[in-house]
Amino acid sequence: MGRGSSNVYDVKTNPSGIVSLGVAENRLMHEEIAAHINSHLSITKRSLTYGDGSVGSDQLRQSIANFMNNTAFRPKKPLELKQVTVLAGVSSVIDCLAFCLCESGEGILLGRPTYVGFISDLVNRAGVKPVLVEFERRSKAIHPTSLEAVKCYEDALIQSIQNGTPVRALLLCHPHNPFGVCYEPHVLEAYLKLCAKYKIHLISDEVYANSIFASTDFPTPPKFTSVLAFDIEKYIDPSLVHCLYGMSKDFCSNGIRLGAFVSQSNPDLHAAMRAISKFAWPSSLADTAWCDILKDENFLSTYFHTLTKRLSTAYEHCISLLKQHGIPYVPAHAGPFIWIDLSNYLSSPTVEAERELAWRMIDNKVWIATGEAYRSERPGWFRITFAVDEAEFELGVQRSVVWWCL
Numbered sequence: 001m002g003r004g005s006s007n008v009y010d011v012k013t014n015p016s017g018i019v020s021l022g023v024a025e026n027r028l029m030h031e032e033i034a035a036h037i038n039s040h041l042s043i044t045k046r047s048l049t050y051g052d053g054s055v056g057s058d059q060l061r062q063s064i065a066n067f068m069n070n071t072a073f074r075p076k077k078p079l080e081l082k083q084v085t086v087l088a089g090v091s092s093v094i095d096c097l098a099f100c101l102c103e104s105g106e107g108i109l110l111g112r113p114t115y116v117g118f119i120s121d122l123v124n125r126a127g128v129k130p131v132l133v134e135f136e137r138r139s140k141a142i143h144p145t146s147l148e149a150v151k152c153y154e155d156a157l158i159q160s161i162q163n164g165t166p167v168r169a170l171l172l173c174h175p176h177n178p179f180g181v182c183y184e185p186h187v188l189e190a191y192l193k194l195c196a197k198y199k200i201h202l203i204s205d206e207v208y209a210n211s212i213f214a215s216t217d218f219p220t221p222p223k224f225t226s227v228l229a230f231d232i233e234k235y236i237d238p239s240l241v242h243c244l245y246g247m248s249k250d251f252c253s254n255g256i257r258l259g260a261f262v263s264q265s266n267p268d269l270h271a272a273m274r275a276i277s278k279f280a281w282p283s284s285l286a287d288t289a290w291c292d293i294l295k296d297e298n299f300l301s302t303y304f305h306t307l308t309k310r311l312s313t314a315y316e317h318c319i320s321l322l323k324q325h326g327i328p329y330v331p332a333h334a335g336p337f338i339w340i341d342l343s344n345y346l347s348s349p350t351v352e353a354e355r356e357l358a359w360r361m362i363d364n365k366v367w368i369a370t371g372e373a374y375r376s377e378r379p380g381w382f383r384i385t386f387a388v389d390e391a392e393f394e395l396g397v398q399r400s401v402v403w404w405c406l
């Protein structure tokens, strides 16, 4: 988080603060979520106890299972309560998972660019080595979500083993962060086969599963297919396949801190995570708040419709400004951000110049996430969050490099 999380802009209380467009924060449904929680949350005597234990209440785990059974995930086999372990955010889930799956120094494959948080989640406690997969330094650049990219993962895996770092898992972000696109089913199938070939875990982080939207770039966006929707046993030992979900993104609630580890055929791994879950125990208040929402079918029936409509509007506004300023971008159809190319504004094609540009923008009171943090293979790319108030987004763009270079 760092730079953009202090002295944050507020139109009334801190107009000279930093406009934060660098966090994957969907603010488009804040009012609706806050209103739901404020009108439903009731603290009972049970909320003040340790309840059902440290991996989420039975009620929440069942509600997550029901929700996933009935929304974008559509698991091949219906999810059950015991296949869901809840911790204080998906970051905590990844941290615990890395700790349970790997010895310190062992590797997990991550494609470049990668969601920045994966690195710290894997490294800081578990001491896992991110094995970064490159797609550009080849005779022909390969798109990271394409079928050809699967071979790049295999090459990186083989290289890692040759260098003495065993690989235990492949971690995908689906839909992709920072590109904001889904992996197509035939590509996911190839990942299932690759993981089967090397007997490694496939972890699919699906936190943006219900944030798919239409736009002029994608009038009919591709349908999201969860890794759980496959007939997994046909491809791989099902104990190796895991899905992650949480409240932060689709429910616009980064601050509530709830994340779910969902795995249908690995009770031992759930047990191992439970054994260390005390350190990431979700609060009963957060637990109750999400549970109330997940059980409220009336609320949900309009919530996702409105969320995706607002994402479409905010995305159109964002790309119209990008086009106006001649900024290239990767067309997206999922999530609250877009990957943009500011390399024309670098003083030289280097990471140092990218850092310098980011600091100049911070000095000018706007924070946009640098490609370097995402382990981008090319300097000059940034990730900008568009799912924010329109006026604030425009102010952010005005404070950014595109304006002072006019």
Ligand SMILES: Cc1ncc(COP(=O)(O)O)c(C=O)c1O
Residues within 6 Å of the ligand: 024, 088, 089, 090, 091, 092, 115, 117, 173, 177, 205, 207, 246, 247, 248, 254, 257, 258, 259
């Ligand atoms: C792909 C992905 N996974 C996990 C997280 C973190 O989720 P949480 O807030 O539940 O820890 C983020 C946040 O940006 C994310 O983009």
